[in-house]
Every structure is written in structure tokens, then in C-alpha cells.
Amino acid sequence: xxxxxxxxxxxxxxxxxxxxxxxxxxxxxxxxxxxxxxxxxxxxxxxxxxxxxxxxxxxxxxxxxxxxxxxxxxxxxxxxxxxxxxxxxxxxxxxxxxxxxxxxxxxxxxxxxxxxxxxxxxxxxxxxxxxxxxxxxxxxxxxxxxxxxxxxxxxxxxxxxxxxxxxxxxxxxxxxxxxxxxxxxxxxxxxxxxxxxxxxxxxxxxxxxxxxxxxxxxxxxxxx
Numbered sequence: 001x002x003x004x005x006x007x008x009x010x011x012x013x014x015x016x017x018x019x020x021x022x023x024x025x026x027x028x029x030x031x032x033x034x035x036x037x038x039x040x041x042x043x044x045x046x047x048x049x050x051x052x053x054x055x056x057x058x059x060x061x062x063x064x065x066x067x068x069x070x071x072x073x074x075x076x077x078x079x080x081x082x083x084x085x086x087x088x089x090x091x092x093x094x095x096x097x098x099x100x101x102x103x104x105x106x107x108x109x110x111x112x113x114x115x116x117x118x119x120x121x122x123x124x125x126x127x128x129x130x131x132x133x134x135x136x137x138x139x140x141x142x143x144x145x146x147x148x149x150x151x152x153x154x155x156x157x158x159x160x161x162x163x164x165x166x167x168x169x170x171x172x173x174x175x176x177x178x179x180x181x182x183x184x185x186x187x188x189x190x191x192x193x194x195x196x197x198x199x200x201x202x203x204x205x206x207x208x209x210x211x212x213x214x215x216x217x218x219x220x221x222x223x224x
Contacts, residue, residue, distance in 0.1 A: 021206060022140065029141050029213075030134040037128045044075055044116075044125055051116040054080025057129050062146040065173045070138040072146055072174075073129035077117030087112055102190050103151055124220055130176050142212050143175025144197035155190050162191050165198035172201045179208075182215040 045056035059071035079086075088095040090111070098105050107118050120126040133139040139146065147155075147169070156163050179200040180193040188196070200208070 018204065018206060022142075022209060023137075025209070026134050026137075026140050030131040033128070034131045034135070037125075037131075040125060041075075041128055044120055047116050048076055048114075048120070052079055052114045061148065062174060063149050063152060063170060064138055064146075065171065067170045069149065070133070072139070073132055075120050075126040075129060077114060077121050077126050078112040079114055083112040099154070103148075103154075127176055134176065138173070140173040140175045141177065142200075142209050143173050143178055144169045144201065145178060145180060145193060146174030155194070159191050159194075162194045165194040168198040168201050169194065177212060177216040179212060182212055182219050 048056045054076055056076060057073055058076045059073050061069050062072040064070040087098065087110075094105070094109070094111075098110075107113055107121060113121070117126075130139055134141055152166055152170075156166055178197060180188060180196040183196055
């Protein structure tokens, strides 16, 4: 746990060591995982192209460390085009449900998701292109959820008590996995997710990083 001690130089050294080791883990881990998942990623890319028109991988602007925006990569699981506008225009009631539920819908209710998209989402293989974001230094293997700016602004308005946690979330690199994922994933509401993410950031340690990384595969297997 990284807490600010009375000895400021000692604290700065601990933070530096943690930051360097975490980055080394990110670089080595993302390279290894890109190699391990290379064949499945190629197969999924081909299936997506066969399933519906559009690119296999899409990029979406997300909030990075220090509120700096970056483009996060994902396998496309929806039909190409502005699907948010499509849902808003086609079914305003479903759009409201989507917003009220924390910007998510059950897959069987979401008309934007392609047939192969349901598979890549349920297995979380849609997130494997984010290893490229980790390698580039925009994300980390472990960190808070990668939010869209409009999401955070909407959450801040609807959950004013979470503002402090949102401010803390903005100070760290988003992660492919995190404390919120191994603690309940999408079943958690935003307030709970934000609290977990903020607690992770305030209490960062290499032990916690490794525990989250070790728990993630078991959590993924349990939802399949």
C-alpha cells in the first residue's frame, strides 16, 4: 500500500519504484499476451468482417491519465456507424434505459450488437486489442475502468457524492482489468465501481496488482 509517510524522499522513492516496475510488467505482459492471443485475434477479425460490413477493430475516445483523451482499441461488436444515434432515434425508451442503467444494456435487448459481437463480448475477447494501448503507454494491464468523457460528466451530475472518486479516477491510467472487474464486474452500479477504482488508486501496491492479475482469468472463466 502506497501511503504518504513522514519521510517524503522515502515516499517518492517508493512511488518511483512502483511506477517503473508497473510499467515493466505492462510492457512484458502486453507483448506476451499479444503473442498468445495472436491466432484467436486473427480468427475473430476475419469472423467480424464476414459477419457485417465495417472494420474489424474500431477506436473510441476515452479519458486517460490526467483527463488526457486517447483512442482505445476494441474489436467491433456493433454494426458500423453511429450506433448511439441509431439507438436514440430508433427507440428513445430503450435509449433512456441504456443511460439510466449506466450506459449498458443486456445483450439480448441491444439491437446494435452483431451476432458475432455477442460472442466476442461474452468472452471479453473484444478487449484484446487494448494490449496495444498498454504497449503504447496509454493504458495499463491493471487500472480503473476506461470511461468516456460524457459518461463521467453524466455520472458526476447524477451521482454528486461520487465527484471525489471521479477526480481520483482521472489521475490514473485506465486498465484492461481492475479491482472493479474482479469484484463483480458489470453487476456493480457506478457508485460502487467508482469507489472501488478510487480505493485501488489510493492503495496501489505491487501485491495488489499481482492479485488482480491472478484473479482476472478465474473471473473471466466463471462468466463463460
